[in-house]
Amino acid sequence: MGYKTLITIADITNTEEKMAIEQILKNYHNENGNIISILQDIQDHYNFLPSYVLNLISRELKIPLSKIYSVATFYTQFSFNEKGKHIITVCDGTACHVKGGPLLRDYISTQLGIHPGETTEDKLFSLEEVSCLGCCAIAPVMIIDDKIHGSLTVRKVNKILNTVKKSEAAEEGSQ
Numbered sequence: 001m002g003y004k005t006l007i008t009i010a011d012i013t014n015t016e017e018k019m020a021i022e023q024i025l026k027n028y029h030n031e032n033g034n035i036i037s038i039l040q041d042i043q044d045h046y047n048f049l050p051s052y053v054l055n056l057i058s059r060e061l062k063i064p065l066s067k068i069y070s071v072a073t074f075y076t077q078f079s080f081n082e083k084g085k086h087i088i089t090v091c092d093g094t095a096c097h098v099k100g101g102p103l104l105r106d107y108i109s110t111q112l113g114i115h116p117g118e119t120t121e122d123k124l125f126s127l128e129e130v131s132c133l134g135c136c137a138i139a140p141v142m143i144i145d146d147k148i149h150g151s152l153t154v155r156k157v158n159k160i161l162n163t164v165k166k167s168e169a170a171e172e173g174s175q
């Protein structure tokens with residue numbers, strides 16, 4: 001849910017969202033110097049940093065909005081765009097590159113219809129590319145939902161994507 005105008009906590013109509021923001025405010029009310037932790041909590045909840053929440057936190061914790069943005073833009077872990085439920089990070093470091101990383105990235109791009117840096121329309125997948133995931137011995141490598149997959153082939157990638165898609169379909173069917 002998004003709120004376009006400046007709001008206060010009382011204006012949040014989604015109960016779950018309201019409770020999450022209240023918890024973040026409660027956690028940090030007396031230590032507003034810990035902006036990184038606040039931003040991490042917001043991103044954990046939303047998968048990105050919605051501008052209306054940053055505005056709200058700024059006012060409630062009396063932290064200048066400019067200070068919040070300067071921290072958020074400094075660290076690459078923070079995103080201002082809504083991300084998908086499943087984040088796929090493909091590696092394009094040297095070891096992965098020579099072992100076919102670009103081919104796998106292109107395969108995933110084609111399968112999902114998105115390029116690195118983009119999110120599928122149904123908000124299920126985001127695709128990201130980094131220069132090394134630190135496990136070059138098992139190149140080519142990708143991470144999906146915090147799990148590392150190595151020694152990848154197109155066949156393996158296909159299997160992993162299908163498993164995630166099937167579990168999503170099952171979840172959808174059970175609702």
Ligand code: FES
Nearest residue numbers: 091093096133136
């Ligand atoms: S180059 Fe891919 S994990 Fe290091």
